[in-house]
Amino acid sequence: MQDRLQAMQIFMRVAELQSFTQASASLGLSKTHVSNVVAQFETFLGARLLQRTTRTVRLTQDGQSCYERCKSLLAEFQELESLFQLQAEQVSGRLRVDMSTGIARNLVLPKLAEFIEQYPHIELELSSTDRKVDVIAEGFDCVIRVGSVQQEGLIAKKMGHFKMLNCVSPAYIAKYGKPESLEDLTLHNHKLVHYVSQLGGTDSGFEYQDPHTHQANLTIQLPKLITVNNADAYSSACLAGLGIIQVPSIGVAKYLHTGELVEILQNYPAPPMPVSLLYPHRRHLSKRLQVFMAWLNQQMTPFLVPH
Numbered sequence: 369m370q371d372r373l374q375a376m377q378i379f380m381r382v383a384e385l386q387s388f389t390q391a392s393a394s395l396g397l398s399k400t401h402v403s404n405v406v407a408q409f410e411t412f413l414g415a416r417l418l419q420r421t422t423r424t425v426r427l428t429q430d431g432q433s434c435y436e437r438c439k440s441l442l443a444e445f446q447e448l449e450s451l452f453q454l455q456a457e458q459v460s461g462r463l464r465v466d467m468s469t470g471i472a473r474n475l476v477l478p479k480l481a482e483f484i485e486q487y488p489h490i491e492l493e494l495s496s497t498d499r500k501v502d503v504i505a506e507g508f509d510c511v512i513r514v515g516s517v518q519q520e521g522l523i524a525k526k527m528g529h530f531k532m533l534n535c536v537s538p539a540y541i542a543k544y545g546k547p548e549s550l551e552d553l554t555l556h557n558h559k560l561v562h563y564v565s566q567l568g569g570t571d572s573g574f575e576y577q578d579p580h581t582h583q584a585n586l587t588i589q590l591p592k593l594i595t596v597n598n599a600d601a602y603s604s605a606c607l608a609g610l611g612i613i614q615v616p617s618i619g620v621a622k623y624l625h626t627g628e629l630v631e632i633l634q635n636y637p638a639p640p641m642p643v644s645l646l647y648p649h650r651r652h653l654s655k656r657l658q659v660f661m662a663w664l665n666q667q668m669t670p671f672l673v674p675h
Contacts (some may be wrong), residue, residue: 373445375409376438378402379417383435384427439464444654459655460489466503467512470599470619472496475667483663490656498565498598503646509657512664514616522646527665528672529640530616535629539609547612547632550576553588561611562595563602575614576636584639614638618671640673644654655658 382391382402392399410417417431433649443462467476472494475609484492495508496502503511503522517524535544540559540580547553553574571585593610596602603620606613613620614637623629646660647653653661 372412373442375405375412376442376668378405380435380438380442381410382406382418382425383427383431388425397637401453422568434661436505440507459487459659460491461654461656462491462493463656463660464493464495464508465510465512465660466495466497466501466508468498468514468599469496470616471512471514471668474618475671476664479667483660484495486663487659490660492660493605500565504648510653512647512660514641514646516642517644517646523646523649525647525661527643527645527668528674529642530618530637530671531640531673532614533617533620533624533631534612534614534633535606535620535624536612537607537609537629538627540611541630543609543612547628550588550633550636553590558590559593559611561602561605561613563586563591564597574612575638576633577639579635613622616641643668643672 378391378395378397381395382388385391385394388399388403392402395402406418413434415430416428417434418426419426419431425502439462441660445506454470473496476494480492480494484490500513501508513524514530544558545552547556547558551557562656573589576586576588577584579587590612594605596605599619600611601613603623605611606615609621612632620629624631645664647657647661
């Protein structure tokens with residue numbers, strides 16, 4: 369067992385430094401020993417992990433997968449060693465999380481220093497992207513998802529819902545006018561900024577709930593000037609006067625405060641967007657994951673509404 373752990377650590381060091389020479393120096397081991405250990409590890413796994421040339425050492429595709437799994441396994445072993453150490457300063461190990469750029473920028477990063485100060489020995493890796501990562505294959509401990517959740521092999525913990533707003537810029541109003549009713553949207557040829565997760569996909573149009581019957585998932589098809597596939601471009605297009613956007617309130621709060629964006633059709637918001645915390649199915653959650661999820665829930669609760 370100890371030999372396998374050492375082999376994983378050596379392999380990871382070579383991969384990170386992309387050099388057997390530098391890895392051996394950093395580990396205080398001979399280059400021959402490091403090379404032999406990695407070769408034996410490859411033989412044990414039955415796969416080529418590193419592509420060696422005279423100048424560089426790079427991970428193969430199998431090597432990349434192995435590297436991510438090794439990081440997770442070593443982190444779990446580290447957690448096992450400190451399983452009963454409950455003091456904050458003793459909670460340690462790597463934690464890999466993923467969330468949208470909007471949540472990272474507006475919610476998590478402004479407060480993250482407080483978490484790091486409380487748990488200084490947790491090594492946090494924060495992925496911020498609008499694509500749906502493969503939680504298990506890419507070695508994530510947890511991800512925050514906004515919208516519907518359909519991924520097998522994961523536990524989904526519902527956190528609440530983001531309130532949705534309809535917004536335009538003053539420049540848009542100056543050119544197209546401010547819609548005061550649903551009829552205005554089509555009568556005056558208003559435009560949407562279309563958002564799709566993947567270019568070429570079908571946009572759902574202007575979504576709204578009936579304020580009287582509370583019927584949801586109603587849609588009005590509107591023309592578009594631009595289609596985007598990430599949250600930053602979506603907000604930027606609206607700021608540039610290119611159309612109406614329907615967005616979680618937290619993503620545009622600062623723009624509404626400064627007057628760079630204006631809320632419209634308050635009585636016809638899109639249905640609230642569900643927010644979920646997803647993590648792999650494990651019998652025992654690591655202490656570091658437990659404390660991070662608790663902290664994350666505390667930060668997000670003020671911005672969520674029941675539904």
